[in-house]
Amino acid sequence: MNIKNNILETIGNTPMIRLNKVAKDIPATVLAKVDYFNPGNSIKDRMALKMVEVAEQEGKLKPGGTIIEGTSGNTGMGLALAAVVKGYKCIFVTTDKQSKEKADILKAVGAEVIVCPTNVMPEDPRSYYSVAARLAKEVPNSYHMNQYDNLANRLAHYETTGPEIWEQTGGKITHLICTAGTGGTIVGTAQYLKEKNPDVQIWAIDVYGSLLTKYFRTGEIDMNEVHPYISEGFGEDFVPKNYDMSVIDHFEQVTDKDGAVMARKLAREEGLFCGYSAGSCLQGLMQLKGKLKKDDVVVCIFHDHGSRYVAKIYNDQWMIERGFLDVKTFKDVISSRG
Numbered sequence: 001m002n003i004k005n006n007i008l009e010t011i012g013n014t015p016m017i018r019l020n021k022v023a024k025d026i027p028a029t030v031l032a033k034v035d036y037f038n039p040g041n042s043i044k045d046r047m048a049l050k051m052v053e054v055a056e057q058e059g060k061l062k063p064g065g066t067i068i069e070g071t072s073g074n075t076g077m078g079l080a081l082a083a084v085v086k087g088y089k090c091i092f093v094t095t096d097k098q099s100k101e102k103a104d105i106l107k108a109v110g111a112e113v114i115v116c117p118t119n120v121m122p123e124d125p126r127s128y129y130s131v132a133a134r135l136a137k138e139v140p141n142s143y144h145m146n147q148y149d150n151l152a153n154r155l156a157h158y159e160t161t162g163p164e165i166w167e168q169t170g171g172k173i174t175h176l177i178c179t180a181g182t183g184g185t186i187v188g189t190a191q192y193l194k195e196k197n198p199d200v201q202i203w204a205i206d207v208y209g210s211l212l213t214k215y216f217r218t219g220e221i222d223m224n225e226v227h228p229y230i231s232e233g234f235g236e237d238f239v240p241k242n243y244d245m246s247v248i249d250h251f252e253q254v255t256d257k258d259g260a261v262m263a264r265k266l267a268r269e270e271g272l273f274c275g276y277s278a279g280s281c282l283q284g285l286m287q288l289k290g291k292l293k294k295d296d297v298v299v300c301i302f303h304d305h306g307s308r309y310v311a312k313i314y315n316d317q318w319m320i321e322r323g324f325l326d327v328k329t330f331k332d333v334i335s336s337r338g
């Protein structure tokens, strides 16, 4: 018999898939680590499980306890799956920028979801960081996971994502391209890959409106860099503790429009129906393709599935309203369909 004892045992070991059409102008071999194959449809299942396991080992999460987290959805889904199997309750705090479907999905797996305003500073009492911290003090037998500063986040990628990529490429990987939010994915994966081969280049993809790129380049936390952006899941308005900038070689910023357009291209040309950040990741690679050579082996990490974005980047009207899709092109498409 070949049986998984519970859903958590299906986390990780996701496929590495060659990009063919979208990468045809790039001289290198371009591969995607497609992490929407995780049970919660995102890479965040890996770190959610690890954060729960570490909290249990450290006695911070006790039987019947409540998991509290500020999450845009994907971490919440991973935590909710772990909570269902292990018998914890979940309260998630999210922002009004995130897709409504993301909150509904979390409720479907038994979590309570509190929505906070997006455009307030992290230290504002209404921000989702502040609300999550306050709940952790007020709710009895609860633990605030804090994916930003909890180093179990990057540890999950050091222990799983990094080794899988190394093995799947037969140690031939030369470049890792990954969007950066909490930093857990890129830093943990990079720490492992650089240990195996210090020459592997690690390129972080950020969005305009996030302060991470300027911080990487200058060491300065410049709040003038921060402005609202539409892209979801990556970019930050502060520097989480999961960052170790010494394992990252380059930061590249992309626009909201370019990321969205590229995600749609990825779905239509490769059949990879991924989230917004996967489009941004690929767009970042396109901006950097001049640095690549024929023998390079490039791995892009695609964090989540497109189903969470059907009302957004995969909706033509939403794209047109933001100037991301040319109305003329759109009309041409409609008329060509008759």
Ligand code: PMP
Pocket: 042, 044, 074, 075, 179, 180, 181, 182, 183, 184, 185, 186, 232, 233, 234, 275, 277, 278, 303, 304
């Ligand atoms: N893309 C998506 C869709 C995400 O949910 C996240 C996590 N916030 C990221 C990218 C960035 O990953 P990390 O937080 O590990 O830097």
